[in-house]
Amino acid sequence: MALLDRALVRLLPAVPRPVVRRVSSRYIAGEELSDAVRVVRQLNAEGKLATIDVLGEEITNADEARAIGDAYRDSLDAFEREQLDSNVSVKLTALGLKLGYELCRENLEAVVAHAAERGNFVRIDMEDSSTTEDTLRLYRELRAAGHENVGIVLQARLKRTLADVAALAGLRPNVRLCKGIYLEPAEIAFREFDAIRVSFVQVLHALWDAGCYVGVATHDEWLLEEAKRGVDARSLGRDEHEFQMLLGVRPALGDELVREGRRLRIYTPFGRQWYAYSLRRLQENPKIAGYIAGDTLNRLLPGRNGSG
């Protein structure tokens, strides 16, 4: 990342919210369920599947956590009604994890049961390392309670992940594998770009060795090529794995996967609590300075159009 971009990443929390809002709009379907439905319909028409994320990490009380659960149930109903191909991704903090484990479990189980009644699936996103233990514990408890339509996320960045794969292998979990976005201390996480890549490939093969369905979630071309090689070498069918990308990130690369006949799912967030998610996406954008500058120019020079 260029010097200016790196400096801006640090300064981003000081950027006014309206600017963050405008420059991050490409990463978010909109504020309402109708926005998510419109975007999912478009993705489906392009031959892509979706998983929706009701934005809600900033909740502060149990009622808000329950409201997020309601929004997920409404989303699942809408997908069934509109015959859209999308599952849901939930963040446990949005379902109340930091307010209480039992509250979160109740909310999560209600969403998972609602999805099961509609033949749908729930992915539990993985958040920062303060939540890893509880997330894996909740996943195990749900599986022990007989819920099969639920999957987890593992982060290649964390040093513990290979051991987690070994510990979970008996359950043959459905796993989304990603690099992991949260910066973690060096004692528990790889910090070097190449070390994270190596870990990603090792974990991917360990999951495949355990017979797991893996959603390979990355926009890193080198990793995509490694994963495709693995898929071909293992003769994995279209129903035995998938690729996953984020809405608004490297769409041309996603189109290429679809053209190759591969199964691609797009992570599609919507909701009113867009700020924390937007910051994370912008901080990962290698050309963030260009985006902010473009937005500023647009406002200074009325009539100018087309910033990202």
Ligand SMILES: Cc1cc2nc3c(=O)[nH]c(=O)nc-3n(C[C@H](O)[C@H](O)[C@H](O)COP(=O)(O)OP(=O)(O)OC[C@H]3O[C@@H](n4cnc5c(N)ncnc54)[C@H](O)[C@@H]3O)c2cc1C
């Ligand atoms: C479907 C999906 C679900 C995810 N779920 C989780 C989760 O539950 N927990 C978690 O910790 N992380 C999650 N992540 C985020 C993930 O951990 C990474 O932080 C993120 O995907 C960037 O890593 P990368 O593998 O794409 O590689 P990178 O090396 O970071 O990116 C590869 C290239 O993609 C481009 N790119 C990446 N991000 C952006 C951006 N925001 N804007 C523009 N270009 C960009 C850049 O050109 C970059 O060179 C998820 C990612 C995906 C795709």
